[in-house]
Amino acid sequence: MIQLHRLRKAYRTRGRTVVAVDGVDLAVREGEVHGVLGRSGAGKSTLLRCVNLLERPDEGTVTVGGVDLTSLSERRLRRHRQRIGMIHQHFALLSSRTAAGNVAFPLEVMGVGRRERAARVAELLDLVGLTDRAHAYPAQLSGGQKQRVGIARALAGRPKVLLSDEATSALDPETTTSILELLRDLNRRLGLTILLITHEMEVVKRICDSATLMREGRIIESGRVPDLLARPGSALGQEMFRLGPVPVLPGTTVVDVTVTGGGTGESFVADLARTYDVDARILAGTIENLADGQAGRLRIALPGSAEANEAPLRHLREAGLTVEVAR
Numbered sequence: 442m443i444q445l446h447r448l449r450k451a452y453r454t455r456g457r458t459v460v461a462v463d464g465v466d467l468a469v470r471e472g473e474v475h476g477v478l479g480r481s482g483a484g485k486s487t488l489l490r491c492v493n494l495l496e497r498p499d500e501g502t503v504t505v506g507g508v509d510l511t512s513l514s515e516r517r518l519r520r521h522r523q524r525i526g527m528i529h530q531h532f533a534l535l536s537s538r539t540a541a542g543n544v545a546f547p548l549e550v551m552g553v554g555r556r557e558r559a560a561r562v563a564e565l566l567d568l569v570g571l572t573d574r575a576h577a578y579p580a581q582l583s584g585g586q587k588q589r590v591g592i593a594r595a596l597a598g599r600p601k602v603l604l605s606d607e608a609t610s611a612l613d614p615e616t617t618t619s620i621l622e623l624l625r626d627l628n629r630r631l632g633l634t635i636l637l638i639t640h641e642m643e644v645v646k647r648i649c650d651s652a653t654l655m656r657e658g659r660i661i662e663s664g665r666v667p668d669l670l671a672r673p674g675s676a677l678g679q680e681m682f683r684l685g686p687v688p689v690l691p692g693t694t695v696v697d698v699t700v701t702g703g704g705t706g707e708s709f710v711a712d713l714a715r716t717y718d719v720d721a722r723i724l725a726g727t728i729e730n731l732a733d734g735q736a737g738r739l740r741i742a743l744p745g746s747a748e749a750n751e752a753p754l755r756h757l758r759e760a761g762l763t764v765e766v767a768r
């Protein structure tokens with residue numbers, strides 16, 4: 442649904458050039474929720490703003506729904522932009538308009554007639570669960586309610602793609618959960634493709650099917666979330682499962698075992714004891730609920746060196762588990 446090819450964007454300020462996005466290739470499939478994760482300054486916002494060409498890339502192409510946006514005239518680009526909704530961290534609502542008035546705004550710009558507009562506004566507010574606050578002004582709404590208005594407004598043009606710029610960063614944890622649930626629900630019900638940027642692992646964990654980790658304008662890793670977690674050495678995996686420093690235990694091998702996609706995670710410690718007579722000691726562990734099933738990582742200590750444990754470690758790998766010798 443979204444394809445970025447060799448995207449590059451640099452800013453020149455006061456004689457200095459900052460390459461915000463540095464040759465990025467990225468594909469987001471239709472109906473997917475894709476999260477772009479990274480620290481402040483990694484280039485996430487620039488990348489997102491290039492998708493609807495709010496920011497024009499210096500190099501590369503942006504294809505959305507099969508149309509290369511970088512090749513369009515301004516007039517045609519405006520039309521295509523209506524099919525790409527966007528929500529913002531600070532909501533960006535018009536304070537002089539009610540919730541209904543804010544949602545009506547893009548419909549007015551599109552030239553939708555009064556009666557159809559009213560019906561569509563009611564439908565959109567219902568979709569985000571805000572029918573009873575239609576006549577409230579932004580100042581009378583909570584943060585979560587404001588973001589619901591933002592989402593309803595973004596969906597006015599019946600977009601196939603929704604871009605989310607840190608949509609939950611200004612919200613408390615409980616409200617964040619309800620907004621993430623709403624986004625996931627809209628993704629499923631409308632088949633909406635969502636590209637979101639965030640610096641919170643929690644967001645990726647809860648609703649993303651796939652994710653990209655950015656650093657200094659470049660992609661460090663990208664793929665389906667369970668596949669990334671199962672990749673040895675994955676930085677996303679390190680972030681997700683925080684097992685702490687690896688303890689020094691002379692005479693043992695410390696191993697991190699990652700289980701994704703259901704799998705046989707629960708029984709492998711017993712399996713080692715049964716098959717190899719290895720007494721694995723559990724040092725730390727965590728299980729995370731992902732958008733699509735569970736994933737977990739267990740840190741175990743096996744008596745003896747890594748070489749001495751070669752057979753049981755191979756056994757675990759052959760069982761589909763990711764095995765990394767930590768020490």
Ligand SMILES: Nc1ncnc2c1ncn2[C@@H]1O[C@H](COP(=O)(O)OP(=O)(O)OP(=O)(O)O)[C@@H](O)[C@H]1O
Pocket residue numbers: 452453454459460461479480481482483484485486487488640
């Ligand atoms: N309009 C601009 N003019 C000059 N430099 C910019 C501009 N926008 C972004 N940058 C620079 O580009 C780099 C990437 O910024 P960007 O905002 O895309 O990162 P980010 O990952 O979204 O960070 P944050 O989470 O802080 O928004 C930074 O070094 C930033 O200072």
